[in-house]
Amino acid sequence: MAKEFLARNQISFVEKDVSVDDQAQAELLKRNIRGVPTFFIGDDVVIGFDQRRILELVDHRVVECENCHTRLRVPIDKGSLKVTCPKCNNQFDFDYKP
């Protein structure tokens, strides 16, 4: 479910299985984390599959071109910006509201 969510939002990730990855297991123990899944995003840690929190920490959103329905990654650290669809050149405004 988490993987599908990440893929849908075009968030690239590295999956580690603590049951077979000793290093990943040690990383969790070091931080005193017992719950899985755990998400490491930059310096932040999200314990459990908290979609809202994950999206807050990821620096882009996926938006869909209304014209051709291509899905695009748009950075959220730029505030309001004009997006041009690479496929059909449709221009639209993207305004990030946290």
Ligand SMILES: [Zn+2]
């Ligand atoms: Zn388009």
